[in-house]
Amino acid sequence: MHILYVSQYFPPEMGAPAARVSELARHWVQAGHEVTVLTGFAHHPTGVKAGADRRCITRREQWEGVNVIRSYVYATANKGAAKRMLSYASFMTSAAMIGAVRVRKPDVVIATSPQLLCAVGGYALAKRFRVPFVFEVRDLWPESIQAVEAMRDNFIMRGLKRTADNLYRRSDLIVTVGEGYRNEIHQLYNIPHDKMRIIHNGINASLFTPGERHNAVRREFGWGDKTVLLYLGTHGMAHALHKVLETAKRLAHRTDLHFAFVGEGAEKDHLKQLAADWNLPNVQFIDQQPKHRVPEFYAACDFGLVTLRDTPLFQQVLPSKIFEYLAMQRPIILSVGGEARKLVENAGAGRYVAPENVDDLAAAITDLADDPATWQAMAARGRQFVLDNFDRAEQARRYLTLLQPLAERRSPQQIPQLDHQLKMPQASGADNDG
Numbered sequence: 001m002h003i004l005y006v007s008q009y010f011p012p013e014m015g016a017p018a019a020r021v022s023e024l025a026r027h028w029v030q031a032g033h034e035v036t037v038l039t040g041f042a043h044h045p046t047g048v049k050a051g052a053d054r055r056c057i058t059r060r061e062q063w064e065g066v067n068v069i070r071s072y073v074y075a076t077a078n079k080g081a082a083k084r085m086l087s088y089a090s091f092m093t094s095a096a097m098i099g100a101v102r103v104r105k106p107d108v109v110i111a112t113s114p115q116l117l118c119a120v121g122g123y124a125l126a127k128r129f130r131v132p133f134v135f136e137v138r139d140l141w142p143e144s145i146q147a148v149e150a151m152r153d154n155f156i157m158r159g160l161k162r163t164a165d166n167l168y169r170r171s172d173l174i175v176t177v178g179e180g181y182r183n184e185i186h187q188l189y190n191i192p193h194d195k196m197r198i199i200h201n202g203i204n205a206s207l208f209t210p211g212e213r214h215n216a217v218r219r220e221f222g223w224g225d226k227t228v229l230l231y232l233g234t235h236g237m238a239h240a241l242h243k244v245l246e247t248a249k250r251l252a253h254r255t256d257l258h259f260a261f262v263g264e265g266a267e268k269d270h271l272k273q274l275a276a277d278w279n280l281p282n283v284q285f286i287d288q289q290p291k292h293r294v295p296e297f298y299a300a301c302d303f304g305l306v307t308l309r310d311t312p313l314f315q316q317v318l319p320s321k322i323f324e325y326l327a328m329q330r331p332i333i334l335s336v337g338g339e340a341r342k343l344v345e346n347a348g349a350g351r352y353v354a355p356e357n358v359d360d361l362a363a364a365i366t367d368l369a370d371d372p373a374t375w376q377a378m379a380a381r382g383r384q385f386v387l388d389n390f391d392r393a394e395q396a397r398r399y400l401t402l403l404q405p406l407a408e409r410r411s412p413q414q415i416p417q418l419d420h421q422l423k424m425p426q427a428s429g430a431d432n433d434g
Contacts, residue, residue: 001033001034001107001108001403001404001407002033002034002035002036002104002105002106002107003025003028003033003034003035003036003106003107003108003110003403004036004038004099004103004106004108004109004110004122004125004129005021005024005025005035005036005037005038005110005111005112006037006038006039006095006099006109006110006111006112006118006119006121006122006125007021007037007038007039007111007112007118008039008040008044008073008088008091008115008118009021009039009040009044010022010037010039010040010042010063010068011042011063011291012042012290012291013042013043013044014044014288014289014290014291014294015044015045015233015234016138016201016319016320016321017112017114017138018044019204019291019320020112020138020201020320021037021039021112022037022063022064022066023202023204023392023396024392024395024396024399025037025066026064026065026066027392027393027396027397028396028399028400029064029065029066030065031396031397031400033400034067035065035066035067036066036067036068036069036103036104036106037063037066037067037068037069038069038071038095038098038099038103038125039068039069039070039071040070040071040072040073040091040094040095041053041056041059041070041071041072041073041075043073043075043076045077045234045263045264045265045288046077046264046288047075047076047077048075049075053070056070056072057071057072057094057098058070058071058072058094058098058102060102069098069099069102069103071091071094071095071097071098071099072090072091072094072098073087073090073091073094074086074087074090074091075087077266085156088115088116088117088118089117091117091118091121092117092118092120092121093121095118095121095122095125096120096121096124096125096128099121099125099128100124100125100128103125103129105129105131106129106131107131107406107407108131108132108133108134108403108406108407109122109123109125109126109129109131109132109133109134110122110134110136110175110403111123111125111133111134111135111136112136112138113135113136113137113138113139113141114138114139114141114144115141116141116142116160116163116164116167117163119135119136119167120163120167122135123135123167123170123171132172132173132406132407132409133170133171133172133173134171134172134173134174134175134402134403134406135167135168135171135173135174135175136174136175136176137174137175137176137177137181137185138176138177139317140181140184140185140188140313140316141160141164142157142160142161142164143184143188143313144238144313164189165189168185168189168191169189169191171195172406173195173196173197173402173406173415174191174195174196174197175196175197175198175199175399175402176196176197176198176199177198177199177200177201177318178198178200178316178317178318178339179198179339180315180316180317180318180338180339181316182196182198183316184313184316194417197402197415197417197418198418199395199398199399199402199418200318200389200390200395201318201320201323201390201395202323202390202391202392202394202395203323203324203326203327203386203390203391203392204392205327205387205391205392205393207295208295208298208324208327208328209295209327209328210299210328210329210383211295211296211298211299211328212299213299213300213302214300215296215299215300216296217293217296217297217299217300218300221260221284221286223258223260223300226256226257226258227256227257227258227302227303227369228258228259228260228300228301228302228303229257229258229259229260229301229302229303229305229333229365230260230262230297230298230300230301230303230304230305230330231244231259231260231261231262231263231304231305231307232262232263232294232297232298232304232321233262233263233319233321234263234264234265235261235263235264235265235266235267235268235271236265236266236267237266237267237309238308238309238314239265239267239307239308239309240307240308240309240310240335240355240356241261241267241271241307242267242270242271242274243307243335243356243357243358243361244259244261244305244307244361245259245271245274245275245278245280245283246358247259247358247361247362247365248275248280248282248283249278249280250358250362251282251362251365251366252280252281252282254282254366254369255282256369257282257365257366257369258282258283258284259280259282259283259284259305260284260286260297260301261283261284261285261286262286262287262288262289262297263288264287264288268285271285272285294324295328298324298325298328298330299328301330302330302369302375303330303331303332303333303365303368303369303375304321304322304325304330304331304332304333304350305332305333305335306319306321306322306325306332306333306334306335306336306340307334307335307336307355308335308336308355309355309356310354310355310356314336314337314338314355315336315337315338315339316338316339317336317338317339317340318339318340318343319336319340322334322340322343322344323386323390325382326347326349326382326383326385326386327382327383327386327387328383329379329380329382329383330379330382331349331350331351331368331375331378331379331382332344332349332350332351332382333350333351333353333361333364333365333368334350334351334352334353335352335353335354335355335356335357335361336355337352337354337355346385347381347382347385347386348377348378348381348382348385349378349379349381349382349385350378350382351364351367351368398418401416401418402415402416402418
């Protein structure tokens with residue numbers, strides 16, 4: 001089977017979209033299939049392309065057996081709605097045009113969102129090649145844009161909603177990363193559940209393995225023997241990190257606690273200014289790190305922070321960093337409800353606090369920091385839970401069972417329903433009082 005996977009993001013870019021696409025593609029190649037990834041030139045989230053990429057319209061590469069075709073994208077930093085929309089539109093257009101002439105006819109096309117216009121380019125290619133189209137939904141657009149108030153409800157927003165509706169209806173199969181997204185699509189767009197399947201995000205078990213706490217990262221950044229609370233990922237409007245800073249301000253008297261923010265994003269400059277204005281001695285901002293160093297940061301921390309804003313839509317989100325913290329045997333302090341809360345509490349691997357609630361977050365941090373026996377037990381349970389349920393190789397195998405009937409032009413009714421129930425560890429819930 002020849003699979004065409006359309007994604008604006010791919011290594012060397014960091015982040016969940018690039019990780020999901022690259023790791024699934026690698027596993028499919030290892031299973032004997034041909035995979036072509038149509039992607040942009042790396043620039044996320046800084047908006048800066050490598051020197052050799054700046055004048056390129058397209059280029060062919062090989063990545064661990066995967067055929068990679070890069071197409072032009074207008075590079076911009078991950079801030080400013082107008083410029084980002086222009087970037088998304090540029091990739092949609094170039095991917096559709098370049099893919100039509102440079103990609104050998106596939107058996108099936110997958111296009112992943114975010115961003116939504118990427119899926120439009122993928123759908124155009126599926127029509128061009130007259131092959132089935134799979135719409136992979138990793139984020140609900142444009143609803144997520146509205147949830148963070150990044151754009152008014154104007155003609156652009158209405159156009160995006162019509163686009164999403166058309167993609168949902170015209171796709172041969174919709175793949176979501178969680179039950180919450182599937183339910184939301186059904187409620188918002190009246191798409192039948194049996195047109196949608198769930199393939200969760202997962203982890204590369206060989207990359208994310210527990211490591212030494214007192215490692216090079218802890219020495220380099222001067223963490224000593226402090227209890228480190230790590231936020232690693234996008235510093236965006238959706239993540240409510242100003243509330244984490246307020247919590248750090250509340251806990252500034254605890255000289256044993258240290259908050260480390262690693263990554264880039266639209267809100268980073270604002271967060272740094274807040275920390276400076278408040279003169280916070282317990283907060284540190286660190287630039288985005290290469291992928292091979294990420295496990296070292298997880299190993300060096302004591303708790304992983306996973307936060308989102310308090311909006312109904314984000315109750316459906318299942319952040320991919322949850323799986324990485326658990327795989328690295330690090331307990332999670334979680335400010336995300338819904339499916340994410342259910343997962344962490346089922347694993348017995350962290351503490352839930354209400355989103356954007358500084359009082360609850362401060363209390364959870366101090367309670368766990370002062371009770372090492374509890375959080376060490378959480379850490380051990382989390383590792384086993386994620387290996388049992390979210391191994392990327394197994395997710396790739398399950399995905400193939402959905403693609404094969406489509407490639408063989410069988411009817412949607414012949415696509416298997418996958419059992420995505422989570423296995424429950426024996427020791428659960430005792431330390432998770434919500």
